[in-house]
Amino acid sequence: MSFKEEYEKKVELIEEILKKYLPVQEGYQKIITEAMAYSLMAGGKRLRPMLMKESFDLFGGEGDLIDPFMAAIEMIHTYSLVHDDLPAMDNDDYRRGRKTTHVVYGEDMGILAGDALLNYAFETACVAFDLEPEKSTRIGRAMKILAEKAGIHGMIGGQVVDVKESGHRISEDVLDFIYRLKTGALIESSVMIGAVLAGASEEEISVMESIAGKVGMAFQIQDDILDITSTTEMLGKPVHSDEKNEKTTYVTLKGIEESRKDVERLTAEAVGELDGLGRENEFLKDLIKWLVYREK
Amino acid sequence: MSFKEEYEKKVELIEEILKKYLPVQEGYQKIITEAMAYSLMAGGKRLRPMLMKESFDLFGGEGDLIDPFMAAIEMIHTYSLVHDDLPAMDNDDYRRGRKTTHVVYGEDMGILAGDALLNYAFETACVAFDLEPEKSTRIGRAMKILAEKAGIHGMIGGQVVDVKESGHRISEDVLDFIYRLKTGALIESSVMIGAVLAGASEEEISVMESIAGKVGMAFQIQDDILDITSTTEMLGKPVHSDEKNEKTTYVTLKGIEESRKDVERLTAEAVGELDGLGRENEFLKDLIKWLVYREK
Numbered sequence: 001m002s003f004k005e006e007y008e009k010k011v012e013l014i015e016e017i018l019k020k021y022l023p024v025q026e027g028y029q030k031i032i033t034e035a036m037a038y039s040l041m042a043g044g045k046r047l048r049p050m051l052m053k054e055s056f057d058l059f060g061g062e063g064d065l066i067d068p069f070m071a072a073i074e075m076i077h078t079y080s081l082v083h084d085d086l087p088a089m090d091n092d093d094y095r096r097g098r099k100t101t102h103v104v105y106g107e108d109m110g111i112l113a114g115d116a117l118l119n120y121a122f123e124t125a126c127v128a129f130d131l132e133p134e135k136s137t138r139i140g141r142a143m144k145i146l147a148e149k150a151g152i153h154g155m156i157g158g159q160v161v162d163v164k165e166s167g168h169r170i171s172e173d174v175l176d177f178i179y180r181l182k183t184g185a186l187i188e189s190s191v192m193i194g195a196v197l198a199g200a201s202e203e204e205i206s207v208m209e210s211i212a213g214k215v216g217m218a219f220q221i222q223d224d225i226l227d228i229t230s231t232t233e234m235l236g237k238p239v240h241s242d243e244k245n246e247k248t249t250y251v252t253l254k255g256i257e258e259s260r261k262d263v264e265r266l267t268a269e270a271v272g273e274l275d276g277l278g279r280e281n282e283f284l285k286d287l288i289k290w291l292v293y294r295e296k
Numbered sequence: 297m298s299f300k301e302e303y304e305k306k307v308e309l310i311e312e313i314l315k316k317y318l319p320v321q322e323g324y325q326k327i328i329t330e331a332m333a334y335s336l337m338a339g340g341k342r343l344r345p346m347l348m349k350e351s352f353d354l355f356g357g358e359g360d361l362i363d364p365f366m367a368a369i370e371m372i373h374t375y376s377l378v379h380d381d382l383p384a385m386d387n388d389d390y391r392r393g394r395k396t397t398h399v400v401y402g403e404d405m406g407i408l409a410g411d412a413l414l415n416y417a418f419e420t421a422c423v424a425f426d427l428e429p430e431k432s433t434r435i436g437r438a439m440k441i442l443a444e445k446a447g448i449h450g451m452i453g454g455q456v457v458d459v460k461e462s463g464h465r466i467s468e469d470v471l472d473f474i475y476r477l478k479t480g481a482l483i484e485s486s487v488m489i490g491a492v493l494a495g496a497s498e499e500e501i502s503v504m505e506s507i508a509g510k511v512g513m514a515f516q517i518q519d520d521i522l523d524i525t526s527t528t529e530m531l532g533k534p535v536h537s538d539e540k541n542e543k544t545t546y547v548t549l550k551g552i553e554e555s556r557k558d559v560e561r562l563t564a565e566a567v568g569e570l571d572g573l574g575r576e577n578e579f580l581k582d583l584i585k586w587l588v589y590r591e592k
Contacts, residue, residue, distance in 0.1 A: 129436035140425035
């Protein structure tokens with residue numbers, strides 16, 4: 001099977017898990033479950049649950065203990081997009097080629113759908129306690145990583161500085177902070193949770209965190225490059241949005257060529273560290289490399 | 297000590313716990329920690345953490361295992377207020393006599409501060425796993441209750457229907473649904489978590505849930521009554537806001553007199569069920585009764 005075929009098969013499995021863990025659409029509050037499904041099932045690369053599952057497999061994890069956390073991380077990623085798109089934030093009407101959640105359901109429901117997805121992420125992760133109660137300590141640790149990496153010392157922290165500095169010229173230091181937190185933290189959390197739930201050693205968990213940090217940075221720089229070099233049709237979202245929002249990006253600070261080199265260097269380092277673990281995972285390596293060459 | 301003195305002493309202890317669990321105000325993202333503290337430390341009755349602690353004590357809970365959950369439930373309550381006050385929601389500029397979070401920090405930071413408080417609630421609750429790792433199963437269950445009662449089948453579900461039906465004439469059925477979920481669910485979660493962490497029996501947990509459901513309903517009806525009968529100075533927030541927002545309330549459906557009677561009946565029932573548990577807790581009984589007579 002080619003990488004592309006394997007990747008698409010894995011995406012299908014993830015979509016099934018997401019559908020399984022989405023709330024039933026019923027009751028007086030049905031509209032919110034529709035808005036949650038609308039935003040969560042809008043496609044996307046499913047990179048975070050995929051990395052989580054690959055990390056779980058890498059360390060010999062078995063069974064479905066990882067499933068609720070895979071759904072949870074994608075719900076957290078999705079809620080952050082729903083709130084990012086709001087009029088008071090980036091004010092985007094389209095994402096992944098479809099109208100954004102608040103455009104379809106109204107601004108009030110956009111706010112509540114984001115809240116609902118964030119809350120439901122933790123509700124979903126808690127299912128793991130029922131699946132394998134004897135692993136409660138391990139699940140508790142995974143829960144803590146999930147919360148920490150999504151919060152003010154993780155993703156939200158990055159968003160805050162991103163929003164605060166929008167329209168200002170910022171230093172490389174601040175940009176690095178934003179990227180590490182806004183994009184890197186959830187990717188770190190994905191592979192760390194996979195490793196923790198599979199019973200990896202402290203050292204292994206720490207190596208996975210380092211790999212993910214580099215992958216996250218490479219991924220975000222590639223995003224900046226695509227915002228300049230791609231088209232709206234290809235990307236499924238408006239290009240040149242950084243320019244429109246007067247954002248300092250990796251590309252505006254370092255230029256396209258150096259940005260491309262850094263993506264390649266970070267990716268090579270991540271793959272090297274992965275090799276150093278001495279465990280077989282061709283697909284995970286290919287997935288990381290693919291990030292450099294992706295076109296959307 | 298009078299009830300009032302005892303209550304105020306308990307509020308002080310809760311404020312100390314909240315301060316202890318608030319994030320340090322530092323780093324590039326400092327503004328979000330300031331906004332979190334601004335909204336969380338704005339006063340308020342601290343009813344939810346107080347009920348949680350009383351329930352924990354009622355079932356012989358010892359030590360500080362309950363503390364992170366007390367902070368967590370108040371963070372969840374607070375985030376819901378911060379998002380409720382946003383321009384796209386209730387559009388309120390004042391709460392508890394102070395400017396609302398988005399008025400002080402901007403609408404974007406208002407959204408992010410709410411997100412941050414919700415996420416930090418779970419991050420904070422996870423501290424319990426470190427405090428008493430041997431109780432991980434119990435803590436996992438408390439975490440699940442926290443998430444479920446705050447989510448689409450709890451508080452958020454109630455908010456969704458409340459927002460959706462605003463300006464419409466609604467049935468008693470729908471109003472009951474909104475009150476049980478929007479207000480009742482977090483109060484249920486408070487006493488249930490206290491009971492679970494203290495090691496109460498399934499039956500005891502279930503009785504506490506029933507008591508809290510009645511207390512929550514009485515509390516919300518009293519809120520409707522005060523919106524009509526109180527003043528902005530007394531309440532620390534605008535009165536007649538329900539009228540302004542064309543909201544159907546318990547008072548518009550049943551009238552003030554029947555509303556008052558129902559508050560008293562529900563309170564008497566709750567106190568009766570509490571007595572039925574055969575455990576001493578004079579303060580908890582007084583607290584429940586006080587809800588009927590409170591003026592703000």
